[in-house]
Amino acid sequence: MLSYLVRRLLVAIPTLLGVTFIVFSIVRVLPGDPAQAMAGVHATQEYIERVRKELGLDLPMHVQYARFLGGLLRGDLGRSLRTGLPVGEEVWTRFIPTLELTAASLFLTLILGITVGILSATKPYSLYDHASMFLSLAGLSMPVFWLGLMLMLLFSVRLGWFPAAGRGGLRHLVLPSVTLAASSVALVARFTRSTLLEVLRQEYITTARAKGVRESRAIFVHALRNALIPIVTIVGLRFGALLSGAVLTETVFAWPGVGRLVVDSVSARDYPVIQGAVLVIAACFVFINIAVDLLYGVINPRIRYD
Amino acid sequence: MGTLRRLIRHRLALFGALVVLIFAVFAIFAPYIAPHDPYRFSLAKKLQPPSSLHPLGTDELGRDLLSRIIYGTRVSLMMALISVAIGLVVGVPIGALSGFYGGVFDLLVQRGVDILLAFPGILLAIVVVAILGPGLWNAMLAVGISFIPTYVRVVRGSVLELREKEFVEAARALGTGSLAIIGRHILPNCLAPIIVLSTLQLASAILWASGLGFLGLGAQPPTPEWGTMLGRSQVYIRAAPHVAIFPGLAIALAVLGFNLLGDGLRDALDPRLKGRF
Numbered sequence: 001m002l003s004y005l006v007r008r009l010l011v012a013i014p015t016l017l018g019v020t021f022i023v024f025s026i027v028r029v030l031p032g033d034p035a036q037a038m039a040g041v042h043a044t045q046e047y048i049e050r051v052r053k054e055l056g057l058d059l060p061m062h063v064q065y066a067r068f069l070g071g072l073l074r075g076d077l078g079r080s081l082r083t084g085l086p087v088g089e090e091v092w093t094r095f096i097p098t099l100e101l102t103a104a105s106l107f108l109t110l111i112l113g114i115t116v117g118i119l120s121a122t123k124p125y126s127l128y129d130h131a132s133m134f135l136s137l138a139g140l141s142m143p144v145f146w147l148g149l150m151l152m153l154l155f156s157v158r159l160g161w162f163p164a165a166g167r168g169g170l171r172h173l174v175l176p177s178v179t180l181a182a183s184s185v186a187l188v189a190r191f192t193r194s195t196l197l198e199v200l201r202q203e204y205i206t207t208a209r210a211k212g213v214r215e216s217r218a219i220f221v222h223a224l225r226n227a228l229i230p231i232v233t234i235v236g237l238r239f240g241a242l243l244s245g246a247v248l249t250e251t252v253f254a255w256p257g258v259g260r261l262v263v264d265s266v267s268a269r270d271y272p273v274i275q276g277a278v279l280v281i282a283a284c285f286v287f288i289n290i291a292v293d294l295l296y297g298v299i300n301p302r303i304r305y306d
Numbered sequence: 307m308g309t310l311r312r313l314i315r316h317r318l319a320l321f322g323a324l325v326v327l328i329f330a331v332f333a334i335f336a337p338y339i340a341p342h343d344p345y346r347f348s349l350a351k352k353l354q355p356p357s358s359l360h361p362l363g364t365d366e367l368g369r370d371l372l373s374r375i376i377y378g379t380r381v382s383l384m385m386a387l388i389s390v391a392i393g394l395v396v397g398v399p400i401g402a403l404s405g406f407y408g409g410v411f412d413l414l415v416q417r418g419v420d421i422l423l424a425f426p427g428i429l430l431a432i433v434v435v436a437i438l439g440p441g442l443w444n445a446m447l448a449v450g451i452s453f454i455p456t457y458v459r460v461v462r463g464s465v466l467e468l469r470e471k472e473f474v475e476a477a478r479a480l481g482t483g484s485l486a487i488i489g490r491h492i493l494p495n496c497l498a499p500i501i502v503l504s505t506l507q508l509a510s511a512i513l514w515a516s517g518l519g520f521l522g523l524g525a526q527p528p529t530p531e532w533g534t535m536l537g538r539s540q541v542y543i544r545a546a547p548h549v550a551i552f553p554g555l556a557i558a559l560a561v562l563g564f565n566l567l568g569d570g571l572r573d574a575l576d577p578r579l580k581g582r583f
Binding site: 243283 | 429435
């Protein structure tokens with residue numbers, strides 16, 4: 001297990017290097033003069049030169065990349081063109097809210113998705129099953145930003161139950177996390193249903209039932225344990241979708257997270273911040289995927305990492 | 307024939323195909339179907355609720371919302387088709403060559419795909435837009451580029467399986483060149499996963515392109531793009547909820563249509579693909 005972890009981390013190194021190279025390139029492949037593009041159309045020549053110097057755009061490319069990596073290792077991602085603050089600081093203060101939002105959504109996905117899926121699988125082709133499977137299909141097709149607007153319209157504009165925007169207590173978290181979780185809940189519910197139905201057809205379930213095991217025990221103890229492995233995999237793989245959805249959800253609800261920071265920085269052409277925020281999200285995603293891989297082994301001891 | 311019969315018997319897929327067909331008709335015949343000019347504004351009539359003259363109401367500039375949504379079908383379907391085409395044209399050959407030849411080339415391609423897939427979902431498209439600048443064409447290109455890794459992966463997987471088959475060996479024994487084997491024998495056998503993937507990608511393309519529009523990074527006003535329309539609607543959500551409701555409904559329906567059709571095609575063409583998409 002330990003050697004597997006080490007190997008996975010080693011394989012992640014070229015991927016992460018590639019990610020840093022792409023992020024590094026964002027600024028360098030801007031059409032025309034990158035310094036001019038970053039400074040904006042109305043910038044003075046003096047300001048353009050300052051941007052060029054600050055980012056070292058006048059140096060040879062490999063020196064620039066080496067400097068970029070060196071800065072990265074020291075946690076130095078440059079300064080925001082908009083606020084002048086260090087990028088690391090800007091990204092970090094925005095990172096916690098995003099973590100809070102995705103964690104809450106992941107929690108909802110696990111609890112709601114698996115519960116709805118189990119209930120559907122225990123009563124397949126019932127009215128409940130059809131209704132929940134249709135709802136989940138709708139959940140998968142709805143654009144996350146529109147769902148957010150509709151929930152906002154209903155629960156904050158009309159009913160006044162939850163605040164429409166911003167971050168604060170638990171009440172602020174409800175609408176954004178439900179919005180972000182919706183498509184994942186739908187996917188996990190459908191997946192749980194089909195996986196559990198497949199397991200319930202296995203012979204050892206028939207054996208358990210024949211022995212006179214209560215149906216609830218057959219489902220929850222015998223079947224669910226084996227169905228759980230692929231389900232957890234899917235939940236883990238949803239993390240990327242959640243990070244991606246957070247970009248849109250945070251914009252709808254004015255949630256001060258990293259996703260919104262990316263969007264705002266793209267609109268403001270604040271390239272150092274774009275680089276920092278994108279890098280953090282991608283690195284996070286790479287490590288989460290490794291963690292999900294390791295989790296299989298914990299749930300299913302039959303999997304050997306060798 | 308078997309495939310078509312299976313598809314028709316699949317009721318949900320048929321429903322999906324119908325939805326897609328209706329949107330296609332909207333897109334092609336937009337000028338004849340739309341009751342008003344989607345660009346003509348009249349500030350005196352701004353943010354009106356639905357009425358007999360304007361079935362879905364008017365937007366913040368007094369433009370007819372129904373007409374804008376109908377014309378928006380054109381924009382969204384075109385964006386979806388072109389971005390999927392970009393993913394297809396670039397991704398399929400790379401995936402096929404990578405799977406067929408293997409070796410160092412395959413290794414490099416796969417690491418490249420790993421790197422691109424490290425940017426989850428819409429983030430890769432946002433990175434591309436950050437470089438190229440916002441706009442309809444750039445958004446299309448961005449979504450197309452972010453589809454490439456998926457095509458490479460799927461096609462490579464199919465080719466890996468196929469290249470060991472006897473008919474490939476037979477072709478090689480007959481002296482057929484590698485490229486001819488790929489083009490004439492392998493790719494035609496990869497059609498099922500490619501068709502299924504493309505249908506499902508059309509759904510994703512509509513979601514992502516409208517997402518970029520919503521963020522202000524895609525099609526720019528006054529283009530009647532569904533996501534862009536939604537982005538502007540948020541400001542008026544209290545006074546005029548209809549401006550936020552209807553464009554999103556159009557997106558959801560179109561995405562649902564392509565998803566159902568894709569699911570049905572998968573079951574009809576090759577049920578073994580179920581675990582892969």
